[in-house]
Amino acid sequence: MLIVTCTCSCILGPLLQHVTLIHKLSSRAVVQIAVQMAVVFAKIARIDYPKAWPGLFTDLLQQLQSQSTLVVRRVYLVLHHALKELASKRLSSDQKAFAEVIAQSSLQSNT
Numbered sequence: 001m002l003i004v005t006c007t008c009s010c011i012l013g014p015l016l017q018h019v020t021l022i023h024k025l026s027s028r029a030v031v032q033i034a035v036q037m038a039v040v041f042a043k044i045a046r047i048d049y050p051k052a053w054p055g056l057f058t059d060l061l062q063q064l065q066s067q068s069t070l071v072v073r074r075v076y077l078v079l080h081h082a083l084k085e086l087a088s089k090r091l092s093s094d095q096k097a098f099a100e101v102i103a104q105s106s107l108q109s110n111t
Contacts, residue, residue, distance in 0.1 A: 034074055042081035049086065050097050056082065057101060 049056045060082075063075045086098045 034077060038074070038077040038081040041078045042085040045082040046085040046089065049082075057104070 045053065045056055057079075060075055060079055064072055066072055066075075083101075086094070086101065089095065089098065
């Protein structure tokens with residue numbers, strides 16, 4: 001098992017900022033890379049959220065304020081895959097943490 005010593009939030013920002021660097025590739029390749037990056041984030045989130053990465057959703061929601069449409073689309077892609085991974089967890093403590101995320105996001109969307 002690979003142990004990452006850096007906090008996950010320090011990875012999120014730079015990767016989302018460098019999304020535009022791959023624009024020289026074909027559009028199909030860019031989409032495939034974006035999906036694979038989102039899947040990697042989701043796998044990390046499955047292991048690290050909420051103990052090692054409590055600010056996962058806060059970090060992602062902050063990135064939604066970006067002026068770049070591309071960054072916002074990529075954040076939604078990461079959110080999709082992260083929520084899908086977290087929803088598939090079976091332990092009751094993990095399900096409780098996921099329910100709290102859903103409740104928190106519902107409160108934020110109502111404001």
